[in-house]
Amino acid sequence: MNVLARSVGNAFRNKVRTAAVVAVLAVAIGLALSMLVANQAVAGKVAELNASVGTVLTVNPAGGQGFEGGGEPLTAVQAATAAAVPNVSTVVGTKALRLRNAAAAAAQAAAGQGGRGGPGGQSATTVTTSLTAAVDAGTLGNRNQASSGTTGTGTSGGAATPAAPAFSLPITATGVGAEVDAAGKALELTQGTGLGDYNAASAGALLGTTLAEKNGLAVGSTFTINDQTFTVAGLFDAGTAFGNNALYLTLPAAQTLAALPGELSTLIVTVNSMENVDAAKTALQAALGSDKADVSQGQRNLQTAVSSLGSVKNISFIAFVAALGTAGLIILLIMVMLVRERRREIGVLKAIGAPNRTVGLQFVLEALVLVALGSVVGAAVASFASGGIATALISSNTTSAAAAGGAGTGQRGAGGGAGFPGGGFPGGQGNPFGGANQLLTSVTASASPGVIAAGIAAVFGVAIIGALVPALLTARIRPIEVLRGE
Amino acid sequence: MIEVKNLVRTFNSGDKTIKPVNDVSFELAQGTLASIVGKSGSGKSTLLSLLGALDKPTSGDVVVNGVSLAGMPDSKLTEYRRRDIGFVFQQFNLIPNLSAVDNVMLPMEFAGIRKAARRERARGLLEQVQLDPEKHVRRINRLSGGEQQRVAIARALANAPRLILADEPTGNLDEQTGGHIIELLSSLSRDHNTTILVVTHDRSLANKTERRFRLQQGRLTEEPARTRATAASPA
Ligand SMILES: Nc1ncnc2c1ncn2[C@@H]1O[C@H](COP(=O)(O)OP(=O)(O)OP(=O)(O)O)[C@@H](O)[C@H]1O
Ligand SMILES: [Mg+2]
Numbered sequence: 001m002n003v004l005a006r007s008v009g010n011a012f013r014n015k016v017r018t019a020a021v022v023a024v025l026a027v028a029i030g031l032a033l034s035m036l037v038a039n040q041a042v043a044g045k046v047a048e049l050n051a052s053v054g055t056v057l058t059v060n061p062a063g064g065q066g067f068e069g070g071g072e073p074l075t076a077v078q079a080a081t082a083a084a085v086p087n088v089s090t091v092v093g094t095k096a097l098r099l100r101n102a103a104a105a106a107a108q109a110a111a112g113q114g115g116r117g118g119p120g121g122q123s124a125t126t127v128t129t130s131l132t133a134a135v136d137a138g139t140l141g142n143r144n145q146a147s148s149g150t151t152g153t154g155t156s157g158g159a160a161t162p163a164a165p166a167f168s169l170p171i172t173a174t175g176v177g178a179e180v181d182a183a184g185k186a187l188e189l190t191q192g193t194g195l196g197d198y199n200a201a202s203a204g205a206l207l208g209t210t211l212a213e214k215n216g217l218a219v220g221s222t223f224t225i226n227d228q229t230f231t232v233a234g235l236f237d238a239g240t241a242f243g244n245n246a247l248y249l250t251l252p253a254a255q256t257l258a259a260l261p262g263e264l265s266t267l268i269v270t271v272n273s274m275e276n277v278d279a280a281k282t283a284l285q286a287a288l289g290s291d292k293a294d295v296s297q298g299q300r301n302l303q304t305a306v307s308s309l310g311s312v313k314n315i316s317f318i319a320f321v322a323a324l325g326t327a328g329l330i331i332l333l334i335m336v337m338l339v340r341e342r343r344r345e346i347g348v349l350k351a352i353g354a355p356n357r358t359v360g361l362q363f364v365l366e367a368l369v370l371v372a373l374g375s376v377v378g379a380a381v382a383s384f385a386s387g388g389i390a391t392a393l394i395s396s397n398t399t400s401a402a403a404a405g406g407a408g409t410g411q412r413g414a415g416g417g418a419g420f421p422g423g424g425f426p427g428g429q430g431n432p433f434g435g436a437n438q439l440l441t442s443v444t445a446s447a448s449p450g451v452i453a454a455g456i457a458a459v460f461g462v463a464i465i466g467a468l469v470p471a472l473l474t475a476r477i478r479p480i481e482v483l484r485g486e
Numbered sequence: 487m488i489e490v491k492n493l494v495r496t497f498n499s500g501d502k503t504i505k506p507v508n509d510v511s512f513e514l515a516q517g518t519l520a521s522i523v524g525k526s527g528s529g530k531s532t533l534l535s536l537l538g539a540l541d542k543p544t545s546g547d548v549v550v551n552g553v554s555l556a557g558m559p560d561s562k563l564t565e566y567r568r569r570d571i572g573f574v575f576q577q578f579n580l581i582p583n584l585s586a587v588d589n590v591m592l593p594m595e596f597a598g599i600r601k602a603a604r605r606e607r608a609r610g611l612l613e614q615v616q617l618d619p620e621k622h623v624r625r626i627n628r629l630s631g632g633e634q635q636r637v638a639i640a641r642a643l644a645n646a647p648r649l650i651l652a653d654e655p656t657g658n659l660d661e662q663t664g665g666h667i668i669e670l671l672s673s674l675s676r677d678h679n680t681t682i683l684v685v686t687h688d689r690s691l692a693n694k695t696e697r698r699f700r701l702q703q704g705r706l707t708e709e710p711a712r713t714r715a716t717a718a719s720p721a
Contacts, residue, residue, distance in 0.1 A: 002595065006584070013583050348579045351540050352641065353568020353596045355561070479567065480541040482579050483531055 003358060007365035011373075018370070021334050025327060025374025029459050030381030032323035036455040037382065039316040040448070046309050056184040057281055059267035060294045071292075074264040078288055079177075082269055085283045087276040093264040094182060095175040095254040099225060099247075102128035104168040127257055130224045133169040134214035134245045171211065172246045173225065174265075175254020181238060184268040187248065192219035192234030201252040204233035208244030226257055269295075320455075327374070328462035335367050335470035339477075346474050347481030360471035367467030368460065375456050382452070488514045488537070488649060488681060493546035495532055506532040507543070508704030514697070516648065517679040519672055521692040524701035530685040531576060533701065534651045537683065538571045539563045550649070568596050572642030574652035576685075578634045582627040586612060586637045589626060593644040604644075611640040615670065631658040639667065643674070650674070650682045656691060668694055 012018055059082060063071035076093070083091040105128055174182050179194045181187050187194075187206065195204045207217060212235050217223060221232045230249070238244050255261045271280040277297060285295045339346070349359050495507040506529030514520055524530050535541040537548055539555055547556040550570060555563065567573075580589045587608045594604035612622050615636035626634060635658050642650055652671065656664030668691055675682045684695065692698050698709040 002601070009583060344579075345581060348581065349592070350564070351538070351567060351573055351575075351579070352593045353564060353571075353645070354592075355564055355596065358596065478541070479539075480535055482540065482575065483535060 003362050004365055007362050008369050010362070010366050011369040018373075021330070021370055022373045022377060025330055025370060026377035026381055028323050028327040028330060029371075029374050029378030029456075030385060031378075032320050032327060032459060033379060033382035033452060033455040034385050035316045035320035035323060036458075037448075037451055039313055039320060040451045042309050042313045042316065046313065049309070055271045055273065055277055056297075057269040057271060057277065057284060058184070058296050059269060059284065059288065060265075060296065062290065062292050062294050073260070074267060074293060075262050076264070078293060079264065079267055081287050082267055082284055085269075085280060085287050087272050087280045088269055088284070089272045090178070090270045092177040092180055092184065092268040092270075093251055094177070094266050094268065095251055095258060095260075095263065096182070096265040097127050097173040097175070097225075097254055097258055099127050099129040099131065099171040099173050101132050101168055101171075102130060104132075127173070127226055129171065129173075129226075131171055131211065131215050131247075133171050134208070134210040135169050135241060137169050169245070173205075173249055173254060173257075174246065175249045175251040175257075177251045180268065181236075181243070181248070182246075182266075182268075184270060187236045188238070189234045190237045192232065195233055195248075195250050198250045199252065200250060201256060202250045203228075203230050203253070204250070205230045206234045206236050206248040207232055208246050209235050209237050210241060210244040211247060228257070267293075324458055324462050327371075327459055328466035331367050331371060331463045331466035332469055334370070335363060335467050336473065338366070339363065339470045339473050343477055343481050344484060346477045347479050347484070350477070350479035351482045356475040359474045363471045363474055364464065364467045367463055367470075371460060371463040375459055378459075379452055379456065382455075487516050487551055489549040490537070491547045491549065493533070493536055493548065494544045495529075495536060495541065496544045505529075505704045507536060510546070510701075510704070510706045512699065512706060512708070514681055514683070516681055517675055518697060519675040519682045519684070519695045520697040520699065521684045521686055521695040522699045522701055522706075523686060523689070523692050528701045529704045530701050531653055533706075534573075534653055534683070534685060537649070538573050538651045539566050540573075568593060569645060570648050572645070572647040572650040574635075574638050574642045574650065574655045576653040576657065578631075578638045580626045580634055580637055580641070583625060585623045585625055586617060586629065586633075586640075587622045589637055590640045590644055593641060597645050608640070608644070611643050612637065614643075615640045616666065632660070632663050635659060636667070639670070646678070648681060650680055652682065652684045654685055654687065656686065656688060664688070664691070 059074065059078070061071040061074050074093070079091050079093050082088060172182075176182075177198050179187050179198060189206070190209060192206075195202055195206065205223075212218065212221075212232065215223065217232050219232050219234060222229050223232070224230065230253075236244075236248070238246070249257075251264075252261075255263060269280075269284060271277045281295050281297055285293070288295070346359055350356075490510055490512050493507055493510040494505065496503050496505045506527075508529075510533060522530050522533070532541070536543050539548075539558075543556070547554050549555070550566070555566070558566070581592070584592075587605065590608035590611055591601075591604045594607065599607075609619075609622060613619070617633060617636050617640070621629060621633060626637065629637065635655060639652075639655060642652070650671070655671070656667050659667060671682050671684065672694065674680045684691070686692055700707050700709060
């Protein structure tokens with residue numbers, strides 16, 4: 001028998017009460033750990049966003065964006081002009097194409113549906129492919145399809161409507177001048193290799209993982225675009241279902257397919273440092289001319305995302321601290337109750353010569369036994385609940401952010417139901433709120449052992465503080481209590 | 487040697503003050519077996535608590551082997567209780583969820599004795615108070631009152647104190663067991679030179695002690711000295 005053994009024994013003296021205390025502690029500790037996990041996940045994402053998109057500027061043709069709008073296309077001349085602007089470190093040109101499944105396009109044409117496309121001038125070229133989209137049209141896709149310029153169905157009597165073939169989503173093919181995605185972020189290749197020189201025509205292509213899977217393709221497989229054969233050189237993971245329904249070609253290959261050599265959809269301009277972004281943006285806009293090009297800041301587009309993530313981070317941190325405080329308070333109250341209840345017994349220990357510190361230590365250890373049990377159950381609760389809690393926090397927060405940003409754009413590019421690949425970047429990543437939504441939902445709250453360990457350390461720290469007060473109270477109990485009647 | 491000098495303890499209950507210990511003075515030589523008798527509420531337990539440093543007197547002093555308890559810091563008083571005093575309480579005051587052996591081991595744990603050594607000594611003491619060996623590891627709240635009293639006595643002996651203060655140690659025991667406890671205490675004082683002060687209602691028990699005190703409304707008087715009923719040697 002020693003102090004620790006006595007403390008453990010005392011913790012189980014009243015089993016029903018111990019179970020109740022452990023349950024209440026587990027809820028508080030579980031909540032605290034979940035909030036910490038959510039906080040860490042969001043903090044990680046914010047850092048990642050700041051690091052990856054903080055210095056990227058995007059140049060679109062004036063009045064146009066992606067497959068929408070009008071104006072004059074960008075050219076290699078403007079890319080060279082952009083590269084000469086001070087503080088610009090790299091300029092990557094892209095050419096976006098919208099690929100339609102050849103069979104589906106033929107069927108649709110036969111059914112009398114007009115050529116589809118955005119309402120603007122840039123996507124007149126219809127490019128067909130042997131590939132099938134990895135994303136089902138779903139409710140959002142069909143709704144967008146119905147509202148975006150399809151002609152000839154449904155208006156002249158009900159007969160044509162049932163015969164309309166299922167709408168299949170287009171696939172975005174982007175020719176890039178470097179191994180980056182449409183938002184300027186380095187491509188994350190999971191298999192195979194890159195395309196080598198991205199400014200030379202090549203029959204190689206990089207496919208999103210889900211697109212490759214849907215079409216049964218692996219590295220080395222072939223497929224066609226406009227009857228031209230391409231070989232899969234590598235697979236990438238963009239982290240989202242939408243982002244993975246895409247493929248990348250070398251810039252000249254895409255330009256050739258579009259039959260528009262020298263023409264660029266966007267320029268991805270990387271500025272050498274965060275501080276120079278604003279100045280570079282102004283200089284770039286001036287150099288290219290505001291009638292020719294629109295310069296937008298990736299960071300600006302993502303600022304909403306970052307700031308709403310920031311508020312999720314703050315909320316989760318406050319909730320973590322509050323739950324931690326609650327756990328400490330529970331321990332404090334329980335231990336105060338136990339000390340009062342065992343007043344006489346404390347008197348006995350002192351009467352037979354127990355030093356104050358031994359008695360105090362015994363109660364602190366007893367509290368820690370309860371906290372340890374609460375932490376085990378709480379960590380289990382957290383590992384189940386943290387994902388759900390993080391998602392709930394994020395979605396409730398971004399719903400309000402999207403709503404505040406204006407109707408109409410909020411739904412775009414969200415998850416697997418993307419209706420059409422609109423957005424500031426051809427990949428659909430940059431539309432202010434669509435992009436934000438996508439980034440937010442891609443925050444994964446995984447309970448890493450390190451974070452859980454840090455959380456439990458914090459719980460123990462708070463518990464020791466909570467238990468110290470009642471332990472100090474025991475020092476004030478005099479040995480004469482032993483003679484008091486119960 | 488214990489010297490009690492003008493000891494006073496007052497309590498304020500409501501508007502009146504009571505003095506269960508009112509100017510008590512006496513001396514006990516080391517190894518004496520003494521008893522205190524008195525009516526219920528006469529202040530016997532209060533006096534013992536002052537001698538055992540469970541409580542502090544309102545005035546007066548207790549001097550043990552030349553060392554005064556008055557003005558001793560709390561940590562020293564704790565050490566005094568642990569090392570020099572063995573208390574047997576009126577209501578046993580054992581720790582209910584520990585076994586008999588664990589209870590007896592407690593004072594030795596506080597004194598920093600190694601686990602194996604304290605277990606061995608605890609077993610020996612429980613044998614000395616004649617507790618069945620199979621009951622040594624039984625939890626206290628599964629023992630009878632008499633068995634608990636014997637464990638309480640064994641615990642009081644744990645650190646081989648110089649002074650044992652026993653508050654009605656035989657109150658819960660039948661005559662035979664009670665007689666045995668008295669013999670045990672008596673042989674302790676004789677063989678180990680332990681001073682023993684026993685509070686009792688039991689006249690026949692009191693008659694077996696070398697010195698007999700009577701407490702009446704807080705005042706202590708000594709009854710005429712007798713020779714030991716059980717042994718020939720006088721004090
Ligand atoms: N903390 C206290 N506050 C007020 N009064 C007290 C306190 N402790 C004891 N008393 C009173 O002091 C008196 C003496 O009590 P004490 O317990 O010493 O009596 P006792 O002689 O041991 O009696 P018994 O034989 O019944 O055990 C009683 O009247 C009791 O009510
Ligand atoms: Mg009493």
